[in-house]
Amino acid sequence: MSHYATSCEILKVQNLSPRLRQHWHGFVDAAPELASPYFDLEFTEAMSAVRTDTRVAVFYRDGVPAGFLPFQKSISGVFRPIGGPMGDHHGLISDDPELRFANLLRRKTFGTLIYDGGLATQSDLRENGHPAEASWVVDLSEGQHVYWEGRQKAEAKAMRNLRARERKLDALGGEVVYQIDDPRSEALDQLLSYKRAQYAATGATDVFHGDWARQLVYNLFAHRTDRLAGCLSTMELDGKLVAAHFGIRSRGVLHYWFPAYDPAMSSVAPGLLLFREMIRQLTDLGPTQMHLGPGNYDFKKRFSNSSFDILRGEISSMSVSSAALALGRGVDRLASALPLGPVSNWPAKAWRRLDTLTAVRGI
Known part of the structure; x- marks a missing residue:
């Protein structure tokens, strides 16, 4: 079987036919590496509801759907993974990880x-990427006992x-209540308030600056x-929300996406305690x-x-956007090679921050 896609079309999500939707679901269901919610068609549909720049590249092999690549279509010619800065995982939705599609995009x-x-x-x-890094996983497929016994040893x-x-x-007293699937919208309001305050305090880019990001959540x-x-x-102490995710x-x-906690409670690490409870009850959710x-x-x-x-x-x-990116990478490499100490990291940090900011704004 050839691993080369032979044709490509770029569609709005609402223009995906029932046949294409069936193939998308079939690819996700058949491939364990696509188990993340980021790869499901319903996540792309959720993005399409809040951002009009959502598109899907559909690849065919001799007329048969072979893969899908959802993305955000920037006005600047820079195209980003579906979800932009809110997307941790991205890739081709296909049953063939060897499918070659890059040249069709370039054409x-x-x-x-x-x-x-x-x-x-x-x-x-892989061939157009930089060195790989780990994306971390809590795997409970062998059961809670095996997992916690392994963590205790390691x-x-x-x-x-x-x-x-x-x-x-416990020494603080009071009633602690955990809810792993909390239905209260006011609890979500408080979480976003904590999270945006955290962004402001640390100087990190506030991904919720854009209305689309808040609406998506x-x-x-x-x-x-x-x-x-x-x-x-959520985690509450005497009725007050002290941590949420x-x-x-x-x-x-x-x-695991957006955690935050009440900074006044940082000494007891409520976010970590909630995280532990989420692990304990994860399989109850499915x-x-x-x-x-x-x-x-x-x-x-x-x-x-x-x-x-x-x-x-x-x-x-070959485009203006690719030339600009190449220039930015060149400045970064030059700075990294010079004996500037910590200053040599500034161009890379500034470049990443600028890319995140433009992604938030859809530029």
């Missing part, structure tokens, strides 16, 4: 597709610290099907995995018992 004067979180198992993403100190936090919480919160659902988890789940995966995404975060390494490789990269045609 369409596509501009530049930037991906950050592309599946390293897919040939064209991360004894982290488990002791977790128990110490719990004792500190509320739409997903209300979305309930067997393929995709929003999931709000909002994520999305598919049949097999809960994606999924057997929690995807934590990439990043050099201590809790991800300590609590993960599995991972898969993702990467960032670009698929570019």
Whole structure:
């Protein structure tokens, strides 16, 4: 079987035919690496409801649908993964990870597709990407007992610290209530308030600056099907919300997305205690995995018992956007090569921040 797509069309989501939708669902259901809710058609449909720049590249092999690539169609000629800065995982929706599609995009004067979180198992993403990094996973497929026994053996100190936090919480007194699938919209309001305050305090880009991002979260919160659902988890102390998390789940995966907590309670690490409770009750919701995404975060390494490789990269045609990206990468490489100490990292950090900001604004 040839691994080359022979034709491509770019469609709005609402123009996908029932036949194409059936193929999309079939690809997701057949491929374990596509179990993340990011890859489900319903997530792309949710994005289409809040952003008019949502598109899908449909690839065919001799007239038969062979793969789908959803993305956000920037006015600048830079195309980003579906969800923009809110998307941790991205890739081709196909039953053939070796499918070659990049040249078809280039022939369409596509501009530049930037991906950050592309599946390293897919040939064209791998060959156009930078070195892979781990995306962390909590895997409960062998049961809670096996998971926690494994964490105790591998991360004894982290488990002791977790128990110490719990004792500190107990010492405060009061009633602690966890809800793993909380239906209250006012709890989601408070979570977003905590999260935006956290962005402001740390100087991180506020992904909720755009109305579309807030609307997406509320739409997903209300979305309930067997393929995709929003999931709000909360922790209260004496009736006050002290930690919360909002994520999305598919049949097999809960994606860990937006956690936040009351900073006044930081000494007891309520976010970490809620995270532990989410793991304990995860399989009651249906999924057997929690995807934590990439990043050099201590809790991800300590609590993960599995991972898969993702990467960032670009698929570019000759265009103004690709030339601008090449210039930016050149400045970054030059700065990194000079003996400037910490200053050498500034261009890369500024470039990433600018890309996130433009992605939030859909530029």
